[in-house]
Amino acid sequence: MARFDYLEPQSLDEALGMLEKHGANSRLVAGSTDFLVRWRTGVWRPEIVVCMQHVPGLDGLHFNDDDGLSIGAMTTVQDIEQNSIVRSRYPALAAGATAFAGVQVRNLATVVGNVCNASPAGDTLPALLAYDAQCRIVGSNGERWLPLTEVFVGPGQTALAAGEIMTEIRLPTPPPNSGGLYIKHSPRGAMDISAVGAASVVSIGSDGNCASVRIALGAVAPTPMRAFGAEGRLVGQPPTDDNVAESARLAAQASRPIADVRSGAEYRREIAQVLAERTLRHAADTAVGGVADFDDIRRLAVQTTW
């Protein structure tokens, strides 16, 4: 069995120094939920594990109207799921969080860790894309901000350079009169990797038309993806069933699914269209009607095969 040494930095600077010193032999972990699975299966074989859990100042979850939502690197998925502001202002993210694994994993796993592992199927990722997430990335030469759309470069691959650490994600305040939802489709639901996931966020203007539309899909392309063309089809249009259906059709058309143990490619594309349509419909309806009760969001967020 492969072995590793365990390091526990007490500050961000110390963590950056450890990554610089050990380079490609090291791996950064937050909740360690993805890491331990992939280490046991031999996918990741670091000699040094740098654990971020005891670095102070990274667990914040803050909201204000000007800056939006700030998610610190050690904020767990359960912190997000339980947060009343996330539930009311970012319902698609609350749905993504509640669809994520089970409570035992949500209590460990972090949102930033979900981003950095860059699985095409990560359950928080479509919602983060749909809320225009920006990522704060710190390296030994300072910090930079990168839109989440530019963070994902391939399955399991991000734009982070060696030695860089993502310390925060920021989601701008959604426009007024907006609604959103994420739906995960998988055989079991809990503790399961999504076969397909879709998030939509829609805001409705005073004319009753869609003022802004975001559609993001998971597990149907090499990375979680925004469906820009499908969004453009709906902006400025009334959210009629026909318009929503056409936009969902375009979103599915833009997907590039593969066939694997969880689904065939054509099935994935079909489900992507269904989920895009359902999330768009819910988003547009709740944009005017008010955010859904969290119990309803929880029921809608996981739609299993049987």
Added chain:
Amino acid sequence: MKQPLNLNINGENRLMLVEPYYSLLDCLRDEAQLTGAKKGCDEGDCGACTVLMDGKPVTSCLVLAHSAHDAAITTIEGLAGVDGLSPVQKAFVEHGGLQCGFCIPGLIMSATGFLQDNPDPTEEDVRFAIGGNLCRCTGYQRVVEAVMAAAQEIRETR
């Protein structure tokens, strides 16, 4: 090489020598000799290894043992008090919420953590809370009944 690790387990400080790559589950079973938490899948699917860290249910197979030094860890061995079984344990026995027993420590820890924050749940809440625990015997119905009964007892004795 094994490193010293001081863990607070069931209210007791335990100083152990633990490999840096050990999970909390391996540490509990192999070093602390507490074999109540079970190793089912070792990848966070089955929930049989669930313990509480600072009162929150976690899959101990996905926790690095050395990262847990600041947490209060509760295992199934720590639930029963001088008065006997905990309300959740008692309800599982009374309602027949177990058959082979392999998944039960994990289910009881999940239910215990859940009821601490939600003593008045709906049946749907309970099913959601134990969604991360697989049981291949019971079909879950009696497990859910046991958790609902435990919730009632906890409410009545508060």
